[in-house]
């Protein structure tokens with residue numbers, strides 16, 4: 001029997017993992033990537049001995065990686081050298097107070113109660129509830145497919161409306177556990193990873209802070225790009241072929257059947273199925289014939305973007321932990337600006353990463369590698385922002401935020417700087433609106449309501465990755481790859 005073939009558009013983490021699954025099932029897999037190397041958003045670069053992860057810096061939900069590596073016939077520990085980061089974050093507040101989020105319960109008790117008397121009991125109750133949110137949401141919403149409306153809207157799922165609290169707003173719901181705004185902020189900022197403000201995110205998303213606290217934040221020696229390297233090794237061992245500098249310009253069809261793709265250089269490739277890992281709204285807008293869905297997708301809610309600064313520094317800043325988060329008293333106004341305007345907030349909440357605290361090889365001896373991430377709104381059509389002014393404002397905001405840590409001279413010690421704006425995210429990875437997390441995860445863009453893993457009309461065109469089901473993040477990319485690969489294998493008649 002002729003070997004069936006699948007063309008995968010994009011070598012992001014989800015595309016690579018899908019290539020590994022499908023090649024293992026005996027399919028002929030060719031991955032076409034526009035850039036010169038794999039990884040997509042999970043990217044990196046090395047300059048003058050400084051290694052920068054330009055996308056993810058936090059490995060969360062390690063058990064999901066364990067399961068997904070096992071599903072590929074290998075193990076996480078065989079492929080990656082992971083260590084737990086504890087404290088996960090060093091949180092800095094405007095009034096100079098600090099909170100180190102740690103698995104050490106005694107330390108948590110002391111720190112929380114120094115901020116709000118008797119708040120440790122609230123913390124334990126929060127963990128209990130968020131544990132329920134995590135386990136139920138993973139089982140019922142994330143780790144499964146929704147092929148039909150009835151898979152989602154049914155009597156069995158009805159109790160989730162009460163147990164997962166999807167209709168309660170996360171931040172207001174925090175009032176059930178804490179009075180102190182700093183503590184409400186400390187366990188809700190993670191909603192940003194879903195592209196949402198805690199003031200509109202469902203309380204279900206307490207699952208994010210839960211998993212960071214309960215399962216930990218981890219770091220692979222060599223940085224997060226090692227996950228890409230490990231998955232690439234698995235896919236290549238299984239026989240998948242990767243072609244770089246190979247942008248796809250069109251998905252070809254004959255009636256309702258996808259026949260293959262056309263590359264930017266005019267070459268046509270044929271296959272039994274096409275799997276698009278590139279950002280789903282981009283695929284509808286740029287690679288498929290015009291249709292109503294493309295316009296509808298443009299009107300959906302997108303996550304915000306970020307300005308990222310990558311600094312090679314000629315001295316070490318031991319004052320900086322690996323993951324430092326600066327939260328502001330203007331917490332709500334911060335999100336309003338980031339979600340609704342393309343501007344840097346006054347006194348922005350921001351994140352600083354110093355990977356050499358976790359792996360000294362990430363910077364040359366006696367020097368430091370520093371990344372600062374300042375959230376900013378996604379691109380808005382018709383607006384032409386003054387990037388120079390925005391970058392300058394964000395840069396100054398980072399320096400100002402570092403001062404309470406005793407860091408006053410960073411500017412003078414920067415050897416080189418690279419900065420990514422929303423435009424960079426858009427150009428590098430074809431992310432619509434430069435939205436770093438793609439379509440956001442509000443209630444109307446979750447589960448069955450999120451664009452699915454198979455095209456509704458072209459049944460041999462599939463989608464995998466952040467803007468499709470189950471959603472954004474590296475662990476989710478791996479789950480998305482497994483679920484979609486299973487469906488392709490089934491549809492091509494290769495099941496069991």
Ligand SMILES: Cc1cc2nc3c(=O)[nH]c(=O)nc-3n(C[C@H](O)[C@H](O)[C@H](O)COP(=O)(O)OP(=O)(O)OC[C@H]3O[C@@H](n4cnc5c(N)ncnc54)[C@H](O)[C@@H]3O)c2cc1C
Pocket residue numbers: 009010011012013014015032033034035038039040041042054055056057058059060246247248249277278279306308428429430436437464465466467471472473474475477
């Ligand atoms: C700044 C930032 C920080 C993050 N932090 C974390 C974190 O700490 N932890 C975590 O778990 N997640 C994090 N994430 C989210 C995570 O990186 C993404 O959800 C995940 O990497 C998305 O993978 P993907 O495969 O879905 O898509 P992508 O990585 O976008 O892959 C799609 C690929 O398709 C390629 N492509 C696009 N168009 C074409 C075309 N026409 N032809 C060929 N190829 C094409 C792109 O170049 C890209 O390689 C972060 C993301 C960002 C941006």
